Amino acid sequence: MRAVLALIRADGRGVDRVVPPTGHTAWLTVLSAAAMAFLAVFALALALATGRLADRWSDALARSATIRISAPVDQMPTQTRAVLEVLATTPGIADYRALDEDEMRALLDPWFGPDLPVETLPLPQLIALTETAEGVDGEGLRLRLAAEAPGAVLDDHTRWRRPLVSAAERLRFLGLISLVLIGGATAGMITLAAQAALAANGQVIRVLRLVGARDSYIARAFVRRFTLRGLSGAALGTVLGMIAVALLPEADAAGGFLTGLGFEGAGWLWPMMIPPMAAAVAFAATRAAALRMLRGIR
């Protein structure tokens, strides 16, 4: 990184002059770098958003579960008490409590309206519990519940939670893979462009070598150009990509799976890494190509 900065800071005018301008193909490198950076912004947004999603689901949901007791009204208090006793002696449970009538009403409100006579309905009793970090042995708890309170059913959400979390994790992985691929493609593209420029300037390089130029001096002329092109193109593409992400429809609470494809808070700093990374890739690719070619010239 320091080499890249030194390169940009150094007055490269003398070095730049000795290699003729590459002309009309220069903007192609800038354009490709911009396109790659634009894609990288989206891959990054995908990786970050799905990462957040996976964390939220596995974190918040994994720690909570409910027990539903369906029993005839007269058995309800006994069974509820039995379940609470089981929970009190089960390891891995941080907190538990039976939902009271008001909470039940709040849960049903959105579906049946506020006037529902909750107390007259044969509703199941719900017990919310929170697991500790170690978690609870779901199968063991189920067996004990079956023995003590036949009407109790443990719903630990894993049935539907697990595939969602793994889908989110896989999406994050795909996002990261895409970033790596974009980086590789950028390196390949810059290498090809640099090789073309080096080949077109074979005569110039030979003359420079004959009058005593060091390899690093000759390489610098090319490295500087392609690093600046990679940097400026990536900066352009990143800005456009960030604008596009910012203009995505606002995430709303009911939006479900696709909400929040974007950056949050400090997450906006991540895409800022793309231009320097692109510059570093351009620097390394061009330098490698230049030194490889110079080895063939005495």
Place this chain on the structure above:
Amino acid sequence: MIELQNVAMSYGGGDLFSEISLKLAPGSFHFLTGPSGAGKTTLLKLCYAELMPSAGHVSFMGRDVRTMGRDDIAALRGRIGVVHQDCQFLDHLSVAENVALPLTVARRPLDARELMELLGWVGLKAQADALPPQLSGGERQRAALARAVIMSPDVLLADEPTGNLDWDMSLRLLTLLVELNRMGKTVLIATHDLNLIRAAKQQVSARVLRIANRRLQLAGADL
């Protein structure tokens, strides 16, 4: 300065020459002659490490060029001024910039007055801002000579520096080379031009080497 010990060179086929030993002492003045295709240019290329010998050793100031890294060879070329037979330039830079190129790549400061003085010496003041492709063959050779001496090198190797020049200009450049030799520079000139050698011998004590029958010989006083 430059020493060749038992050097042989081949471009893949048979040896172009072999068993060549040569010592360019500091401040010496040598001519190199021989028929076309005998290997004069090849011998010079060995001296500035554009080629490596197929046998024997080439050393510069006591150091075998084979043991030198690429940066060492670049530094060596900063101390050896070379006028190439095919005078290659950077065609997008002006004549003045081309002449100053060894200073530029060595990151040494450029004195514009000295540069113009040098261009005046080789008669290229008017062409300072021209591009190399606009020069005549003789003008290219003079520009190449100016480029070879601008670093004030310890050694000057010139390959047919007067090949395309009229006699007056040839003498003028010879005088420049003799002046440099008097300042202590080591000079080696490959040339076919016997008149040039005779003219030089009146000004300095020059030794004449000759490549013939794949060997290097010291030419006698028969010139």
